[in-house]
Amino acid sequence: xxxxxxxxxxxxxxxxxxxxxxxxxxxxxxxxxxxxxxxxxxxxxxxxxxxxxxxxxxxxxxxxxxxxxxxxxxxxxxxxxxxxxxxxxxxxxxxxxxxxxxxxxxxxxxxxxxxxxxxxxxxxxxxxxxxxxxxxxxxxxxxxxxxxxxxxxxxxxxxxxxxxxxxxxxxxxxxxxxxxxxxxxxxxxxxxxxxxxxxxxxxxxxxxxxxxxxxxxxxxxxxxxxxxxxxxxxxxxxxxxxxxxxxxxxxxxxxxxxxxxxxxxxxxxxxxxxxxxxxxxxxxxxxxxxxxxxxxxxxxxxxxxxxxxxxxxxxxxxxxxxxxxxxxxxxxxxxxxxxxxxxxxxxxxxxxxxxxxxxxxxxxxxxxxxxxxxxxxxxxxxxxxxxxxxxxxxxxxxxxxxxxxxxxxxxxxxxxxxxxxxxxxxxxxxxxxxxxxxxxxxxxxxxxxxxxxxxxxxxxxxxxxxxxxxxxxxxx
Amino acid sequence: xxxxxxxxxxxxxxxxxxxxxxxxxxxxxxxxxxxxxxxxxxxxxxxxxxxxxxxxxxxxxxxxxxxxxxxxxxxxxxxxxxxxxxxxxxxxxxxxxxxxxxxxxxxxxxxx
Numbered sequence: 001x002x003x004x005x006x007x008x009x010x011x012x013x014x015x016x017x018x019x020x021x022x023x024x025x026x027x028x029x030x031x032x033x034x035x036x037x038x039x040x041x042x043x044x045x046x047x048x049x050x051x052x053x054x055x056x057x058x059x060x061x062x063x064x065x066x067x068x069x070x071x072x073x074x075x076x077x078x079x080x081x082x083x084x085x086x087x088x089x090x091x092x093x094x095x096x097x098x099x100x101x102x103x104x105x106x107x108x109x110x111x112x113x114x115x116x117x118x119x120x121x122x123x124x125x126x127x128x129x130x131x132x133x134x135x136x137x138x139x140x141x142x143x144x145x146x147x148x149x150x151x152x153x154x155x156x157x158x159x160x161x162x163x164x165x166x167x168x169x170x171x172x173x174x175x176x177x178x179x180x181x182x183x184x185x186x187x188x189x190x191x192x193x194x195x196x197x198x199x200x201x202x203x204x205x206x207x208x209x210x211x212x213x214x215x216x217x218x219x220x221x222x223x224x225x226x227x228x229x230x231x232x233x234x235x236x237x238x239x240x241x242x243x244x245x246x247x248x249x250x251x252x253x254x255x256x257x258x259x260x261x262x263x264x265x266x267x268x269x270x271x272x273x274x275x276x277x278x279x280x281x282x283x284x285x286x287x288x289x290x291x292x293x294x295x296x297x298x299x300x301x302x303x304x305x306x307x308x309x310x311x312x313x314x315x316x317x318x319x320x321x322x323x324x325x326x327x328x329x330x331x332x333x334x335x336x337x338x339x340x341x342x343x344x345x346x347x348x349x350x351x352x353x354x355x356x357x358x359x360x361x362x363x364x365x366x367x368x369x370x371x372x373x374x375x376x377x378x379x380x381x382x383x384x385x386x387x388x389x390x391x392x393x394x395x396x397x398x399x400x401x402x403x404x405x406x407x408x409x410x411x412x413x414x415x416x417x418x419x420x421x422x423x424x425x426x427x428x429x430x431x432x433x434x435x436x437x438x439x440x441x442x443x444x445x446x447x448x449x450x451x452x453x454x455x456x457x458x459x460x461x462x463x464x465x466x467x468x469x470x471x472x473x474x475x476x
Numbered sequence: 477x478x479x480x481x482x483x484x485x486x487x488x489x490x491x492x493x494x495x496x497x498x499x500x501x502x503x504x505x506x507x508x509x510x511x512x513x514x515x516x517x518x519x520x521x522x523x524x525x526x527x528x529x530x531x532x533x534x535x536x537x538x539x540x541x542x543x544x545x546x547x548x549x550x551x552x553x554x555x556x557x558x559x560x561x562x563x564x565x566x567x568x569x570x571x572x573x574x575x576x577x578x579x580x581x582x583x584x585x586x587x588x
Contacts, residue, residue, distance in 0.1 A: 267529070267554030270572040271486045274554075277573040278492035285499055305488065 023119040031056045031074045043121050045092030059089045077103045077115050098126040149245035157182045189216045202241050206232040224249045268440045272305040315442040322449045329369035329453050337362040343377040351385050360398030376447045380470045384411035406473040415464040478587045481522040482506035483531045510534050517544045523587040529553040535564050548586045
């Protein structure tokens with residue numbers, strides 16, 4: 001129909017023809033399409049010629065047709081004079097679109113009943129609603145899944161939304177008077193009282209902050225440290241703030257532990273250092289008095305203390321490497337007998353007074369880190385001597401079958417109490433602080449780590465005042 | 477000759493200190509056994525006790541007993557930070573490794 005002819009139609013006819021957003025379909029009482037407008041053609045793809053005379057159900061999806069929806073809709077309009085629904089309709093090219101439709105009864109100029117159906121394509125709106133919902137769900141799931149505490153506040157410091165962890169820490173929202181006021185909650189948890197002030201500053205200045213450490217005081221359980229950041233969110237003319245609490249309690253504890261360990265190690269390293277200072281001082285005096293024997297003996301003692309320092313430093317370094325996972329073994333094949341001899345010789349040079357008795361068959365080739373295994377054996381031997389309480393015999397026993405090699409060092413000395421025995425391979429453990437023990441409690445810890453790296457195991461047996469036997473076993 | 481008692485964990489430190497102090501005309505006894513300290517103090521009545529910080533509990537024991545509470549105590553520490561030492565009643569402190577001139581002065585002052 002030519003646009004120039006529009007003037008011949010009435011006002012409503014013009015509206016019907018020219019509407020762009022709303023598709024209009026006129027059906028008869030049986031549901032047969034009588035007339036459509038241009039908007040219908042552009043939305044559904046059918047020309048008036050193609051659709052007029054067909055039943056309106058062609059516009060419905062297969063599913064809806066099976067449910068008898070097109071007929072039900074017509075019946076409803078005929079009975080009630082009006083029907084309204086949101087549903088999918090099918091275009092000529094079989095694509096579907098989400099529409100909002102309203103049908104009313106009208107009569108044509110000959111008095112026949114007609115159904116006027118106005119259909120609005122709200123597909124785009126539906127898409128954006130869906131993506132908005134997805135985004136919302138996404139945000140919600142982020143909020144739910146992160147361990148950090150996240151809370152969004154408005155200008156009045158009322159809680160708009162909070163992660164579950166927020167409510168876990170500060171109690172359930174139902175325990176508070178709604179709306180939940182963050183400032184009311186926080187004042188019982190924040191001793192310093194500065195956090196609320198900093199958040200208020202963020203709201204007024206719109207400038208956030210990061211890395212603000214706050215200790216949160218909790219009833220019945222240990223206080224927790226949080227690293228808090230806050231930033232302003234401009235939303236619909238309001239300034240909201242998002243506050244994130246990141247738990248740094250364990251980091252702080254580890255820092256404190258490290259500080260304690262370093263303090264202890266520093267103290268222990270100063271012992272041999274103090275001895276060296278004393279040695280040189282007394283040597284100076286002995287030289288003036290021309291007591292060369294005394295000087296010679298003090299030189300030996302100085303050297304021993306230097307060696308002691310060196311051993312401590314090496315153990316510390318090894319421990320650090322193990323802790324960071326960087327202890328790498330250099331595996332080779334070697335003769336066990338030679339290796340044992342080297343370990344025993346090392347100790348006999350340092351401790352000539354002691355009698356190390358080697359028992360068992362060592363004439364075999366084994367695979368392992370030779371240097372590290374010598375370190376374990378010399379450590380066991382020097383421990384045996386250290387705890388020997390003057391008993392000069394120390395035994396080194398070797399046993400092996402097809403699968404395993406087991407080596408042990410037995411002393412007849414002080415022994416270890418039942419309470420202490422399970423802990424002797426732990427880091428920084430020393431049998432008893434009151435005894436004259438050198439070292440920083442890393443030797444046995446390192447032995448255990450070295451053997452574990454060989455897929456072996458370590459253990460010890462002991463009886464107080466009778467002696468101890470330290471074992472390790474590695475697969476052959 | 478003034479008698480000094482040394483309580484420490486390190487055998488070498490104690491024997492070297494003894495050697496050094498004996499050259500300065502002090503009589504020296506040493507032990508690493510905490511439990512024996514009150515008995516030794518009562519027996520020898522030392523003019524000074526030099527205690528290592530790792531043996532600091534000894535000081536508390538001595539302070540409680542009226543018989544031993546008056547003996548001056550010099551505390552040896554290797555800790556850079558003087559942590560948790562505020563509760564121990566000591567007469568003076570010296571840090572390891574020692575400045576021996578300073579140690580000598582402190583000892584002279586405490587025994588006099």
